[in-house]
Amino acid sequence: MKSNLWRLALVSGLIVFLVASCKPDDENDTSIEGKVVRSIYIDPLGTKWFATEKGVSSYDGKTCVNYNDKDGLPASDFNDLAPSSVPNTNILWLASTKGSVMTELADGVIMIQTTYTTDNSDLRSDTVFAIASDQHGYTWIGTNKGLNCIKDNADWITQEKDVFSLPITRIGSSGDGWNYFATLGGGVARNRTSVDGISAASTYEMPWAGLPSDHINALYIEPVTGNQWFGTAVGAAYHVGTETKKNWTVFNNSSGLVNDQVLSIAGDTDGGIWFGTHGGVSRLKESVWTNFTELDGLANNTVYAIAVDMDGSVWFGTSDGVSQYQLGAWITYR
Numbered sequence: 611m612k613s614n615l616w617r618l619a620l621v622s623g624l625i626v627f628l629v630a631s632c633k634p635d636d637e638n639d640t641s642i643e644g645k646v647v648r649s650i651y652i653d654p655l656g657t658k659w660f661a662t663e664k665g666v667s668s669y670d671g672k673t674c675v676n677y678n679d680k681d682g683l684p685a686s687d688f689n690d691l692a693p694s695s696v697p698n699t700n701i702l703w704l705a706s707t708k709g710s711v712m713t714e715l716a717d718g719v720i721m722i723q724t725t726y727t728t729d730n731s732d733l734r735s736d737t738v739f740a741i742a743s744d745q746h747g748y749t750w751i752g753t754n755k756g757l758n759c760i761k762d763n764a765d766w767i768t769q770e771k772d773v774f775s776l777p778i779t780r781i782g783s784s785g786d787g788w789n790y791f792a793t794l795g796g797g798v799a800r801n802r803t804s805v806d807g808i809s810a811a812s813t814y815e816m817p818w819a820g821l822p823s824d825h826i827n828a829l830y831i832e833p834v835t836g837n838q839w840f841g842t843a844v845g846a847a848y849h850v851g852t853e854t855k856k857n858w859t860v861f862n863n864s865s866g867l868v869n870d871q872v873l874s875i876a877g878d879t880d881g882g883i884w885f886g887t888h889g890g891v892s893r894l895k896e897s898v899w900t901n902f903t904e905l906d907g908l909a910n911n912t913v914y915a916i917a918v919d920m921d922g923s924v925w926f927g928t929s930d931g932v933s934q935y936q937l938g939a940w941i942t943y944r
Contacts, residue, residue, distance in 0.1 A: 642667045642943055643676040647927030649690040650917035651702070657718055658917075659702070660927060661688035666704060669943070670718060677720055684708040684725045695743035696763055703749060705738035710751050712763060726751075732766040733758050734775075742781035744789050746803045752778025757791060757799070759808075771811050773799040780829045784836035788852060792826035798840060814840075814849070820858020821847050830875035830883070839883065841872025846885055866899030868892045869911075876916035878924055886913025891926060907940030909933040 644662020651659040658669045665678030665686050678686040685708035694701035694712075702720065704711040709727035713720045727736050733751065740752035748767075751758040756775035759767040773796040780792040783803075791799040797815030801808055816824050821840060828841030838849045845862030862870050869889025876884050882895035890903035890911045902908050908926065915927030923936035931944035 642669070642674055642932060643678070645931065645944075646914070646929050647932050648688070648914045649692075649705075650915045650925050650927050650932070651691050651693065652917050652919055652925070653693070653702075653715060655718065656920055658919075658925060658932075659691055660932060661691045661704065661915075663687050666691065666720065668718060668720075674943075675719070681720075682722050683711060684727070689738065690740045690742075692742045692749075694749060694763060695745055696747050699763070701763060703741045703743070703751075705741040705751070707737050709733065709736045710738045710741060726760075732768055734768070739777065739779050740781045740792075742783065744783035744787075744803050745785065746787070746805055748789075748803050748808070750781045750789060750791070752781055752791060767808065769801065769808075769811065771799070773797075773813050773815075774811070779827055782829045782831040782838075784831045784838075785833065786836055788836065790829055790831060790838060792829045792840065794825050797821055797824040798826055798829070798838075812854070814854055819854050820849065820860065822860050822862070827871075827873050828875045828886075830877060832877060839875045841875050841885065843871045845870050846872045846875065861894070866892070866894070866901075868901040868903065873912070873914050874916045874927075876918055876924070878918050879922045884916050884924060886916050886926060886928075888912050891916075902935075907933070907935075907942070909942040909944070 644664035646663045647660050649661040660667045665676055666688055667674055667676045685706040687707040690705035692703050700715045702713050702715050709725050711725045712723045714723055726733050735753035735755035737754040743749045747762045749760045754777045757769050757778050776793040776796045778791050783789045787802045787804055789801055797813050799813050802810040822844045823842035826840050830839040840847045845860050848859045850857035861867050869887035871888040872885050874886035882893045885892045891913050893900045903911050910928035910930035912929040913926050917925045923934055926933045931942055934941045
């Protein structure tokens with residue numbers, strides 16, 4: 611089923627398209643301050659958090675709150691955000707162009723704890739692209755000069771293998787302890803963590819792996835299987851298992867993908883896989899592709915981030931605001 615079927619439904623009046631600002635009331639009219647939304651996190655209370663080029667914004671369904679350097683953050687330009695996996699904490703990590711920031715969420719408000727830079731820590735670079743925590747309490751920080759890690763929000767670790775010195779664009783972890791790091795130029799770096807430490811550093815890279823390119827923009831790890839999805843400028847690759855040379859499948863525009871430049875990937879609650887690209891979004895389920903673009907209600911065809919909400923709706927961070935998709939309806943926030 612291609613996107614033309616979706617457009618037919620649109621013409622038939624089956625789709626509702628709404629464009630909205632986050633407007634809680636007339637006295638406190640606010641909106642998502644940034645235009646370019648690079649990362650989305652949905653916390654346990656259902657609040658949406660957005661990393662943008664003008665700060666970090668939260669949206670609880672009624673009110674948007676914006677944070678930037680005027681509020682104590684080290685920068686206004688943010689690339690990623692992710693919760694800590696350390697038990698009994700409410701830590702939200704932020705990746706900025708001026709370091710990594712450990713904050714605490716208290717009643718839906720960011721409380722800044724520590725800003726880590728090259729001046730006060732072992733961070734390789736102040737330009738932080740990606741950040742994520744694994745199940746063993748390691749928070750991985752990807753910069754334009756390589757990878758760092760902080761254990762239990764306290765102890766710094768640096769991975770020394772050459773591939774870990776490349777720009778790290780995305781980070782993901784599986785339930786069996788494998789951590790995957792998307793690099794620009796070295797394919798996918800990986801290691802394995804346990805309660806006892808870090809081991810088994812290795813790579814997926816051409817020509818041994820089935821990747822279509824060694825420049826990786828996006829990754830998604832299936833939570834149940836641990837199988838991996840990787841997005842590149844020439845399509846998406848799916849890998850079953852952990853053996854470098856086996857079980858790879860590549861999808862591109864010829865397969866049904868709306869655009870070959872894949873920037874983000876996420877799985878939904880119904881078994882579908884979503885791909886954000888430079889030409890719209892695609893959903894793959896049971897070998898069926900469905901494509902959406904601005905003509906269908908998407909805020910912009912360049913999609914940097916995807917997140918799935920508790921109610922099953924899907925949020926998309928684009929280069930011109932945020933779109934939410936649920937039950938055939940689009941809502942766009944700017």
